[in-house]
Amino acid sequence: xxxxxxxxxxxxxxxxxxxxxxxxxxxxxxxxxxxxxxxxxxxxxxxxxxxxxxxxxxxxxxxxxxxxxxxxxxxxxxxxxxxxxxxxxxxxxxxxxxxxxxxxxxxxxxxxxxxxxxxxxxxxxxxxxxxxxxxxxxxxxxxxxxxxxxxxxxxxxxxxxxxxxxxxxxxxxxxxxxxxxxxxxxxxxxxxxxxxxxxxxxxxxxxxxxxxxxxxxxxxxxxxxxxxxxxxxxxxxxxxxxxxxxxxxxxxxxxxxxxxxxxxxxxxxxxxxxxxxxxxxxxxxxxxxxxxxxxxxxxxxxxxxxx
Numbered sequence: 146x147x148x149x150x151x152x153x154x155x156x157x158x159x160x161x162x163x164x165x166x167x168x169x170x171x172x173x174x175x176x177x178x179x180x181x182x183x184x185x186x187x188x189x190x191x192x193x194x195x196x197x198x199x200x201x202x203x204x205x206x207x208x209x210x211x212x213x214x215x216x217x218x219x220x221x222x223x224x225x226x227x228x229x230x231x232x233x234x235x236x237x238x239x240x241x242x243x244x245x246x247x248x249x250x251x252x253x254x255x256x257x258x259x260x261x262x263x264x265x266x267x268x269x270x271x272x273x274x275x276x277x278x279x280x281x282x283x284x285x286x287x288x289x290x291x292x293x294x295x296x297x298x299x300x301x302x303x304x305x306x307x308x309x310x311x312x313x314x315x316x317x318x319x320x321x322x323x324x325x326x327x328x329x330x331x332x333x334x335x336x337x338x339x340x341x342x343x344x345x346x347x348x349x350x351x352x353x354x355x356x357x358x359x360x361x362x363x364x365x366x367x368x369x370x371x372x373x374x375x376x377x378x379x380x381x382x383x384x385x386x387x388x389x390x391x392x393x394x395x396x397x398x399x400x401x402x403x404x405x406x407x408x409x410x411x412x413x414x415x416x417x418x419x420x421x422x423x424x425x426x427x428x429x430x431x432x433x434x435x436x437x438x439x440x441x442x443x444x445x446x447x448x449x450x451x452x
Contacts, residue, residue: 146172148203149357150247152190152236153210155179157313158252161209162350169354174199177210177349190232196239205360207250207353208236214314215256219405220277229281237292237299248298248360249289251355253369255305255410257283264377267413268303268369271358276405286369287384297364302354305373305412309346311368311434311439319343320440322384323377323433326391327440342373342411345427355421370417372387374425377411383429390434 153159154175164174174200176188188195190210201207211229212218218225233251240246258266259273274280285342289299314322325332338379350371359367379385381397388395402408417423 146170147205147361148172148174148176150176150200150206152176152188152196152201152206153213154186156209156304157310157346158307158349158353159209160312161310161346162209162353165350165354166357167330171357174203191227192233193239196235197242200239200243202242203247205248205250205357206236206240207252207357208233209252211252212278212281215278215319215405217275218276218281222277225277226281229278230284233285234288237288237297241292241295241297248300249292250302250356250360251285251289252353253282253286253301253303254279255303255371255373255412256323256407257286257303258323258407258410260407261410264409265267265375265411265413266371268371268416275407298360300360300367301369302353302356302372303369303412304327304349305342305344305371305410307344307346307349309427311438311443318380318383319358319433320436321419322387323436325395326387326437327444329391329394331396331398332384332387333398333400334380334384335400336406336408337379337399338408339380339402339406340409340411341380342376343378343383343429343432344373344425345432348372348374348425348427351426352417352421352423353415357422359421367420368416368444370420371412371414372417372423372425373412373414374428375412375414376429377409378429383433386430387433387437390430390437435450 180187256279
């Protein structure tokens with residue numbers, strides 16, 4: 146059974162991707178710094194020796210490990226660059242050291258475009274990062290593409306506002322609104338007209354699997370690829386929809402926009418359809434409805450346990 150190393154395996158995408166790869170007969174090697182240091186799957190991509198141990202015998206590596214929030218990058222810029230850029234360089238270095246180098250997939254972000262001049266955004270538009278997180282992702286992309294000159298087989302997937310699990314960070318906008326809707330609590334909207342392309346995690350991991358299958362088949366020239374819906378939703382629309390799905394019990398409060406956020410983004414998904422035969426299947430209405438139902442079920446279970 147072919148082994149694939151997933152860095153950042155405990156995160157939202159890693160938790161969903163691992164069982165999907167297992168279903169397709171890959172052996173997943175989990176690697177994450179949130180495990181205790183004594184755990185067999187503990188690993189930090191900023192520590193190159195742990196990567197060397199974990200990558201032995203792997204046919205591929207999917208690098209999901211990152212300082213994963215724009216706001217965290219603003220708060221800890223040195224850590225963000227160390228993890229998101231130097232960590233990616235460590236992955237590439239160790240991959241190149243292997244007797245049979247594994248392919249490498251890098252999970253990048255729509256943040257690399259900054260504030261695009263036109264919408265929808267296609268993959269060949271200029272990269273104009275406007276925050277620490279985006280600069281590190283852009284530089285990591287350049288390292289991934291540069292590694293091809295040394296014979297490494299690589300791919301870049303650019304993700305957009307992935308959501309779909311109650312175990313996600315509570316202050317991310319989709320789980321925050323879904324949780325508030327389930328409880329009937331207020332929703333704070335930081336920029337009502339800010340517009341994004343919200344992609345369900347189940348769709349995202351199907352796209353990554355499709356990229357894995359192309360690399361396994363020997364494809365070496367995949368360009369960066371969007372994994373997104375191509376649909377635009379404003380934060381105001383998202384809050385209104387969440388409130389409606391939560392039976393209209395929440396108050397919506399408008400707040401000031403943050404100056405380090407991209408204000409508007411949605412992407413063109415055509416390249417993923419053409420090269421990976423992939424397209425998103427779950428609409429924001431379907432995904433948000435299910436997430437609110439999942440939060441509601443957890444609240445009922447917790448209440449029953451307390452009672």
